[in-house]
Amino acid sequence: MSTDVTSAAAEFARRQQSPLQRVQHQLHRRPWLSPLFLLVAAFIGFFIATPTFLTPNSMGILLQQTAIVAALAVGQTLIILTAGIDLSVGAIMVLSMMVMATLAKDDGMPGILALLIGVALAVGAGFLNGLLVTRINLPPFIVTLGTLSIFTAIALLYSGGSSIQAEHLPRLLNFLGEGFGIGEFRITWGIVVVILIYAVMAYVLSQTAWGRYVYAVGDDPESARLSGVPSKRVLLAVYTVAGLVYGLAAWILIGRAGAATPNAVPDANLQSITAVVIGGTSLFGGRGRLIGTLIGALIVQTLQFGLSQMGVDQQWRVLATGILVIVAVAIDQWIRKVKS
Template identity: 85%
Template sequence: MSTQVTSAAAEFARRQQSPVQRVQHQLHGKPWLSPLFLLLVAFVAFFIATPTFLTANSMGILLQQTAVVAALAVGQTLVILTAGIDLSVGAVMVLSMMVMATLTKDGGMPGLLGLLIGLVLAIVAGFLNGLLVTRINLPPFIVTLGTLSIFTAIALLYSGGESIQAEHLPGLLNALGNDFGIGNFRLTWGIVLVVVMYAVMAFVLSQTAWGRYVYAVGDDAESARLSGVPSKRILLAVYTVAGLIYGLAAWILIGRAGAATPNAAPTANLDSITAVVIGGTSLFGGRGRLIGTLIGALIVQTFDFGLSQMGVNQQWRVLATGLLVILAVAVDQWIRKVKS
């Protein structure tokens, strides 16, 4: 009887809601819906403005340009789900990339060994971030702001500020830049790796106890701890896994750029955060899905690519990205005010 009364009350409350409140409730449960709508609108708008936008060649280039940001955004999503933020994503990626390239340059070390060392280094960097957050209780913003400078400096010192071109690197490090055709599309193996990363991490977050703990810690770390969730261990694991993901992004970047350079991806930090926020993941933690992050990464690159095809100046494209971030955070704040 009580269940029927509860259901009836919920149905009555739903009918009392205005259309705007219903939309608000839908977005609260599925925050990726609004960025998906924005992405579709952007595709239609850019197709009208420049008919070559939706050609197979253009879509292949767009996906290739999205790969690195989308990869970094996986790790950034994990961190933001715990109500943290990682400003060192680009620095960890570049440091890992330069170590991989420098160790294997001109046959100095087997490609597989150099790749593994670069990945381990990225994992250690993520672990260090997590250690400072969980053991010394420093705010994630301050920790990663500091390690951003540290990792950037180490990458420049280690590499001597020199770039290493693809012809000096083993085939394994360049492998993710190799492309293949699906009809008229030309895709790279880096895109395939990104899709696999999203599939694996989406499964982990939605179907495992660890994933539920990540959401619980982000929603309320103290309540999660009192409920028996090992909050600090979960946080440490999140930053460590994020480090591994940044290392994989470094491998993808080498293939995409055809070189390893310490000055690569200068906007990687901003782009990864933008993709996550636009994708509907709350900066306050505890809410968001990787599908939204992927859509967010596509939106970031779609606006840049589409405006570029229209001949819009770079400064205006940066302005558009900034407006998107403000709009996404405003929508997130509105969604969080949903009344149960």
């Protein structure tokens, strides 16, 4: 009887909601809906503005450009879900890339061994960030701001500030830049690896106890701790797994760029954070999905690619990205005010 009364009350409350409140509730339950709408609108707008935008060749290039940001955004999503932020994503990726490329240059070391060492270094860098956050209780912003400078400096010192071209590297390190075509539409193996990363991490977050712990820690760390969740171990694991993803992103970047350079993707940090926020993951933690992050990464690159095809200056593209971030955070704030 009480169940029927509760259901009736819920139905009555739903009918009393205004259309705007219903939209707010839907976005609270499915935060990836608003970025999906924005992505579709962007595709339509750019197609009208420049008919070459939706050609198979252009779409292949767009996906290749999205792969790096999308990969980095996976690790960034994990950390933001715990109400943290990682400013060192690009530095870890570049350091990992330069180490694996330098070790393997001109057959100095087998490609597989250099790759494993580079990825292990990225895992270690993420682990270090996690240790500083969980053991010394430093704010994630301060920790990763510091390690951003440290890892960037190490990468420059180790590489001597010079680039290593593809012809000096073993095929394994360049492999993810290869691919296959369907007509003019080309898919690289790097894109395939990014899709696999998303599939695995989406399963882990939605179907495992560890994934539920990540959301619990981000939503309310004290309540999670009192409920028996090992909050510090979960946080440490989050930063470590993020490091692993950054190491894989370094491998993808070598294939995409056709070289290893210490100055690669200078705005990787901004782009990864932008993709996560636009994708509906809350900066306050505890809410968000990787599908939204993937859509967010596509939006970031679609905006850059479409405006570039229209001949818009880089400064205006940066301005548009900044506006998107502010709008996305404002929408997140509004969604969080939803009344149950």
